Amino acid sequence: MLLNTETKTIQEKLAGYCRTGEPVEIPGVKHDRLHNYRRLVFNVINSTIQQAYPITREWLPDEEWQYLVNEFFKKHDAQTPQVWKLPFEFYQFISNNHYADELNKPALNDLLWFEWLEIEVHTMPDQIIPDYRSKGNLSSDKLVINPHLVLTKLTYPIHKMGGNEAALHEGLYFILIYRQKDTGNVRFMEISALHVFVIEELLKSPWSIEQLLPDISSLFGLDDYQTLSQHLFHFCSDILDKQILLGYTN
Amino acid sequence: MKTSIGIGFRRDFANEFLTNQKFTPDFIEFAPENWMNMGGYWKNILDQVAERFPVTCHGLSLSIGSPDELDWSFLKELKQFLKHYQVEIYSEHLSYTKAANAHLYDLLPVPFRLDAINHIVNRIRQVQDYLERPLVLENVSYYTPVAAEMDEITFIDEIVNQSDCHLLLDVNNVYVNAFNHGYDAREFIRQMPLNKVAYIHMAGHEKVAPDLIIDTHGQAIIDPVYELFDYTLSLMQPVPVLLERDFNIPETDALIMEMKQLKTIATKHWEVHHATKH
Numbered sequence A: 001m002l003l004n005t006e007t008k009t010i011q012e013k014l015a016g017y018c019r020t021g022e023p024v025e026i027p028g029v030k031h032d033r034l035h036n037y038r039r040l041v042f043n044v045i046n047s048t049i050q051q052a053y054p055i056t057r058e059w060l061p062d063e064e065w066q067y068l069v070n071e072f073f074k075k076h077d078a079q080t081p082q083v084w085k086l087p088f089e090f091y092q093f094i095s096n097n098h099y100a101d102e103l104n105k106p107a108l109n110d111l112l113w114f115e116w117l118e119i120e121v122h123t124m125p126d127q128i129i130p131d132y133r134s135k136g137n138l139s140s141d142k143l144v145i146n147p148h149l150v151l152t153k154l155t156y157p158i159h160k161m162g163g164n165e166a167a168l169h170e171g172l173y174f175i176l177i178y179r180q181k182d183t184g185n186v187r188f189m190e191i192s193a194l195h196v197f198v199i200e201e202l203l204k205s206p207w208s209i210e211q212l213l214p215d216i217s218s219l220f221g222l223d224d225y226q227t228l229s230q231h232l233f234h235f236c237s238d239i240l241d242k243q244i245l246l247g248y249t250n
Numbered sequence B: 001m002k003t004s005i006g007i008g009f010r011r012d013f014a015n016e017f018l019t020n021q022k023f024t025p026d027f028i029e030f031a032p033e034n035w036m037n038m039g040g041y042w043k044n045i046l047d048q049v050a051e052r053f054p055v056t057c058h059g060l061s062l063s064i065g066s067p068d069e070l071d072w073s074f075l076k077e078l079k080q081f082l083k084h085y086q087v088e089i090y091s092e093h094l095s096y097t098k099a100a101n102a103h104l105y106d107l108l109p110v111p112f113r114l115d116a117i118n119h120i121v122n123r124i125r126q127v128q129d130y131l132e133r134p135l136v137l138e139n140v141s142y143y144t145p146v147a148a149e150m151d152e153i154t155f156i157d158e159i160v161n162q163s164d165c166h167l168l169l170d171v172n173n174v175y176v177n178a179f180n181h182g183y184d185a186r187e188f189i190r191q192m193p194l195n196k197v198a199y200i201h202m203a204g205h206e207k208v209a210p211d212l213i214i215d216t217h218g219q220a221i222i223d224p225v226y227e228l229f230d231y232t233l234s235l236m237q238p239v240p241v242l243l244e245r246d247f248n249i250p251e252t253d254a255l256i257m258e259m260k261q262l263k264t265i266a267t268k269h270w271e272v273h274h275a276t277k278h
Ligand SMILES: [Fe+2]
Pocket: B138, B170, B201, B203, B244
């Protein structure tokens, strides 16, 4: 490398100071000016994370928020060259470490994950949408799904109540987060394990409700075909209205 | 050449670019990092804007002055992006934003040292070879010298001459640095390799202490910076000029007025002057 070790060390010291605020000795540096760099860099990181996690930010007391951001800034080596993706690294850092326990906020990781997924779905690269007809038979025609969606499961229902209350309702919650085709807006809905199976199958390839029935029946031990098919009909009709299903194909 | 005045494209006022008939920049500039690998609503807006205006890209994370290795997977994506949007000029900053394997997302000052020059020149050549285009580097604002062995102008001049890169001359940054470090802005401009300037940045700044200006891009351009711009143009051949406004976005009419003022000054030097010549 053409760069001397000494210069390299100086550059790393300056960067390290920005991240930790711990005093450094660098030749020629004006100490009354140096703190501006820490302030500027911290503001970028803090505002980026804050904008990505508005609900978490509002939920946590200021000192807890500041603590988490400082820990992240100090201890995590940011990898993405695209700062808008940094909040995902924040989620990973918080959930891979002990912070939810330490702050006694069991629902923290779920809330961060949920807020990140909203961004992920909103910005997800455009997928190729197969040809479809907007008119068809909901029971017998194959259904085309909008691929701009993510399925996830949560332990705490932070999608319908505040973080503290959600901590009291530990369970298993399946959430479908999707991007509306026309507006690009992101919406979500809570669904059942059975619905998750339907969505996952449709993401693989278009199926009709009638084709899906036998598998669902055996997998979930539901023998009453008529009730099951009615249930699926209502579900598919609902997600068609929501543009999660786009239409029909042969 | 007709004077060309552009403006930074930002989400905060993205719709103005598509709907405001009075708002007609000659070109736009945006950071590729803020738009790469993105689909959905914002990609749709970007596609429409890029359809309507010529595009210049101004990067944030290349970190040409970094002690860390160049990020080749990032460069690969960048190259595809620049090609996709038919970007003519790709500029970056003569600074570093990454060290010890961590991005900082802000512009840190490189020590003005000989080994740093050699290191950066070598990296510029690698990037230029890979992207198959000249790299355009901007003189940045800095708030403290860092282990300097030479002055800023020598540092910039050596890098531009040795690497054959182009220069993005930020006139406001020259003003800010001259103020913060106590040198003569006009003399600095005279010493810059002006024949290598690909385009010019103009912006506002904020005085945070009697002896310190921070380059915020959050205020209107002040008169002394217009005066320095006027002086700079008198020494140069025509190049595009870009107004940067990143924060504290005013009414669009105020931005239109600023662009108009830049155009008036540019026209005075570059159109009238050339017209009388020929
Ligand atoms: Fe600039």
